[in-house]
Amino acid sequence: MQDGTRLTMRYDIDTYHDHARPFFGVKLLTPREEFLADVTFLLHANLIATDVKFSNQIMDRNPKRITEFDTEYVLLETYSRGHTRGLSDGQHMTLVNPGVVHLIDWSRSYIGVTNNAEGFGVQIPHSVLDYDPSKHPAYLALPMESNRGRLLSLSLQLFVEALRRGPSRDAEMLGTAVIGLVRTCLLRERDWDRDPAQDKSRRALIEEHIRRNLGPGPLDIDRVCRDLGMSRATLYRTLGGGIERFVKSERLNKCFTELARGKREVGAVRRVAERWGFYDPGHFRRSFRASFGISPSDCLDGPRSQDGRHASNAVDHPVMQILRDRRTATETLR
Secondary structure, X not given: OOOOOEEEEEOXXXXXXXXXXXXXXXXXXXXXXXXXXXXXXXXXXXXXXXXXXXXXXXXXXXXOOOOOOOOOEEEEEEEEEXXXXXEEOOOEEEEEOOOEEEEEEOOOOEEEEEEEEEEEEEEEEHHHHOOOOOOOOOEEEEEXXXXXXXXXXXXXXXXXXXXXXXXXXXXXXXXXXXXXXXXXXXXXXXXXXXXXXXXOOHHHHHHHHHHHOOXXXXXXXXXXXXXXXXXXXXXXXXXXXXXXXXXXXXXXXXXXXXXXXXXXXXXXXXXXXXXXXXXXXXXXXXXXXXXXXXXXXXXXXXXXXXXXXXXXXXXXXXXXXXXXXXXXXXXXXX
């Protein structure tokens, strides 16, 4: 495949289920007649730019299950309309909307609820950015109201627009600019090393300890303080508030992950909710919707393809073949 290759995929439900499989497990949240999935892939060097339009759905990326697709990419993306709420790496709450440009690591898990999303982005290999999953965060975002956010978003937009017109020096220059800005705006100048999920800070230790002891019953705050050797005041100050809010958020995250990967069965929502300490169905539904934008039952199986099947193992995605061709060419040159 040469630079400038353009693949436009306008999917029906059946083909979409099959072709989405190398990238995501998918649960649709719209009736068949309202379904929309329109994706254009634009190739330049080792970058894969995308134009996307999606109707409501749950996208579940689990690299441990998806073994064929090359996971050593990050996705730089922004939306022109709609939004996606989700979880990156099982714990980082994400919200992609027209007001933010974000970077997500494809080598780690991601689950998101997409609501009538339309946007553009580019997949960039880890090696091009010197991105290290053991050091860099799974998810980063810049608001477009910031100078760096506007600069990064505009560069990404101009790069995708240049690719739409075909191979050119402008596309080459803008691709290089996007890579440089990601390094500068997101991976270097941003104070990501203070992210509590990435360092050995006190907050990170508190959060990790809570996650390890996150059963359905009440969490013994005094025990947490004893285990970590700190006072209640220090615990409260470090978390920026009471422990209850963090515990509730983590339990909702657990419920979301289990329901998004679960099947529609009688009592499924109640069982998951109670497993993580939610015994009031009304309170659980309200809290869940406030966090993820959908009801708990919406997470369970949505419309299947016409014959009732899920994605087929036999159908290959064209982009996967592109990646295989490039890996083969690289290995031949060695």
